Amino acid sequence: MKLGLNLSFAIKRWLGGDAMAHIVKNEIGCDIVQFTWDLVDPWWPAEQRDPIAREYAAAFRRAGITIESTFGGLASYTYNHFLAPTPELRALGKEHLKRAIDMTSEMGVRAAGMPFGSFSAADALDPVRRETIYKDAIGAYLDLTHHAKARGLDTLYIEPVPLATEFPSSAPDALRLMKDLNAHSAIPVRLMVDWGHALFTPLFGDKADMDYWMEICGDYIGAFHIQQSDGLLDRHWNFTRDGVITPDRLAEFWRRHRLSSQTYFMEIIYPFEETDEHVLADMKAAVALLRQAA
Numbered sequence: 148m149k150l151g152l153n154l155s156f157a158i159k160r161w162l163g164g165d166a167m168a169h170i171v172k173n174e175i176g177c178d179i180v181q182f183t184w185d186l187v188d189p190w191w192p193a194e195q196r197d198p199i200a201r202e203y204a205a206a207f208r209r210a211g212i213t214i215e216s217t218f219g220g221l222a223s224y225t226y227n228h229f230l231a232p233t234p235e236l237r238a239l240g241k242e243h244l245k246r247a248i249d250m251t252s253e254m255g256v257r258a259a260g261m262p263f264g265s266f267s268a269a270d271a272l273d274p275v276r277r278e279t280i281y282k283d284a285i286g287a288y289l290d291l292t293h294h295a296k297a298r299g300l301d302t303l304y305i306e307p308v309p310l311a312t313e314f315p316s317s318a319p320d321a322l323r324l325m326k327d328l329n330a331h332s333a334i335p336v337r338l339m340v341d342w343g344h345a346l347f348t349p350l351f352g353d354k355a356d357m358d359y360w361m362e363i364c365g366d367y368i369g370a371f372h373i374q375q376s377d378g379l380l381d382r383h384w385n386f387t388r389d390g391v392i393t394p395d396r397l398a399e400f401w402r403r404h405r406l407s408s409q410t411y412f413m414e415i416i417y418p419f420e421e422t423d424e425h426v427l428a429d430m431k432a433a434v435a436l437l438r439q440a441a
């Protein structure tokens with residue numbers, strides 16, 4: 148298994164490139180990461196934001212850590228972005244991703260991504276509104292594929308989410324979005340499929356199945372988020388806890404589908420009140436379990 152760390156586990160705890168690189172490389176023993184926008188906010192003014200972002204990238208490079216992509220985290224996920232109810236809110240969602248692309252480019256990283264967006268409660272129930280907003284969103288996103296290319300990125304990622312009020316949630320929805328975007332995009336757009344989202348039983352029932360996802364849209368899956376879950380809520384637990392996603396299951400899936408480049412990014416989110424000592428020890432223990440299974 149090609150294992151990577153989404154840096155969500157570290158937010159508010161280990162700040163600055165050298166501190167984070169030490170935790171990732173020397174403490175946890177990983178050399179591939181996905182940098183979360185919860186560490187550097189794309190909305191910060193670029194003249195202050197970019198030196199901070201570049202400092203992380205430079206320290207990681209010195210430590211021999213590859214940043215494969217940058218990705219929206221908790222803060223970004225709070226907003227409706229491309230599927231918001233008004234043109235003004237959708238334009239701000241587009242500006243958010245544009246700024247994240249700019250920050251990613253400044254870091255010398257070649258890929259960025261986030262979920263696509265959320266409908267309002269009223270729009271989610273209205274098929275005509277959903278379709279109108281979706282078409283608008285496709286146009287806005289395609290514009291940004293040109294911007295991303297001009298800024299030196301080679302891939303954009305979209306993460307499906309486990310809510311019917313958002314898009315895409317199901318595998319067929321994700322396939323439709325991939326086809327609609329990749330037919331006209333300036334650079335490839337790929338899926339970042341989160342195991343805990345895809346295996347969300349209350350929404351997907353017997354389609355809560357990663358083999359089903361591979362069958363429907365496997366060609367577009369560029370990488371995965373992995374996390375432990377009970378399948379009942381989107382838990383983002385670590386693999387030190389029991390749940391439906393065991394390290395053995397991940398390893399078996401990796402082998403059977405002959406995966407090679409589609410990094411498994413651990414996306415572990417701890418309660419803010421959890422101690423730093425526990426977080427670090429728990430991350431080390433979980434990585435050991437995953438490496439054993441691989």
Ligand SMILES: [Fe+2]
Pocket residue numbers: 306341372414
């Ligand atoms: Fe995720």
Ligand SMILES: [Fe+2]
Pocket residue numbers: 341343344381383
């Ligand atoms: Fe999630």
